[in-house]
Amino acid sequence: MSLRNFKTSNPVFNGYFWDDGKSSARTMSVAGIFIKSLGGILVIATITAYLWKLNEAGTPMRWFTLGGMLGAAVISVLISIRQNWAHILVPLYVVAKGFFLGGFSSYAHRNFPELPYQAIGVTIVTFFVMLILYQIRIIVVTKKLRSVVITATVSIMVVYIISWILSFFGIKTYIWGTSWFAIAFNILAAIVASFALLLDFDYIERYKNRAPKYKEWIATWGLLATLIWLYVEVLRLMQKLAIRF
Template identity: 25%
Template sequence: MAKLGFNDPAFQTSTRPPQAPQSYAAQTYPGGPAAGQQSPGLVPPPAANLENLYSAPSADAVDTGRMTIEDTIHKTLATFAVLLVAAAAGWFVTTMNPGMGLGIAVVGAIAGFVLGLVNSFKRMPGAGLVLAYSAAQGVFVGAFSLWMEMAFPGIVLQATLATLAVVGVTLALFASGKVRTSPRMTKIVLIASLGYLVFSLVNVGFMVFGQNIPFGNGTFGDLAWGARSIEIMGMPLGVIIGILAVLMAAYMLVMDFEFVQNGARNGAPRKLGWKASFGIVATVIWIYVEILRIIAILRGND
């Protein structure tokens, strides 16, 4: 019985008489010898053609249709640009009309949450979905930042600088190869993040309906998921929870960087760059909001 694959013509021996080797000297090139003229051997293309080949730009992500680090950076910058513009709009509207600002902030938060779920479960979300998520979250972040700034002047600048520091340090450690993910740690962080998401949603539900989370104290700290009335080793519980959340977000940022690196290395479809940019922007927003909370709790205790 024939073995699988060996009936393919590629594995069979040809019974035809051997063919004479093709003479490359018979081929002509622009600027080379004319047909019928003798040539000592293979005639290369003219030097002008070779110069054009070497001077031509290398193929980019558009030409190859593959994911590259540079193309993903461009997509991420575009996503951040939309986020900042929407945040400025949310800040401005809230300044002019706090009631309207509250309304659009709630709408932005809900729309951002729904679009975030869609982008997370969709294998290759397009530019429209990712930029729409960034715009919705930007409106929420802008309005929320203004409320925090009115309660604690200077807090937005502090949180922004701290966020840049966390992202910069994480990127530097990843680029140096000192920080990498592991399958076991990834499972732990994903489970913990899911639990924290459920906790945050329940906490928001309590606040919306005018109730206090059991360990809250009924002050502005509840708006920031505070928990200032309970301390562990002299540190408010809300601060401890916030620090753990920032550490989880930093780990997920490393996961985002690895996603970009592996996608570019393995020649993933170019469209996956939008999913990578979504992951990075969503994680940075999470870090910023958590740092806002931590600073608000600490300054609220002063």
């Protein structure tokens, strides 16, 4: 059977890859998103590996982590406001996230050397599980599901921001530490991050071959942001479980 005749509703596995240029080069393509996302992941991995070496040599990671986090947050706001600048801002976002993840992961790598690799494995498996669930329509992205996921995501982020601000005043909130409540919050956040992947898949499917070419950068930004969030939640959860047990 020819691959050209294979039909599926999922943007990652659809016939776009076999279209022989039927779609306009000026529109958002799945191949373009894939290449940009893969490039972003490689840049993040390179920066992370470099920071791990610096950490092993005794270089403090605090400012790398904090600077990367704040930089990524500011750039994300700019991307939301100026989407047509995404081709410049998203690469900067990737670099900022590389510094954040490099600093963040270095702590786990130093104390629990295998955990970052395990967290990467769990993130990859989760990505493909959610992709399959979306592909065979076991989970359908409806307006209600989209609303629930977005509301949960914003709520979790607000909790994190408030907790981070309170930490400057010496106030430690319930989401930190290794209590069962903190672990449950991590599990909830990881589940929401997993479902957020469905929204990324849905965005790609709805706008592929129709949206302007620069939207590839927006889709890449959303997909990378969700994957990084999922990885961070999984790694934090693994750290808490390793400390507790």
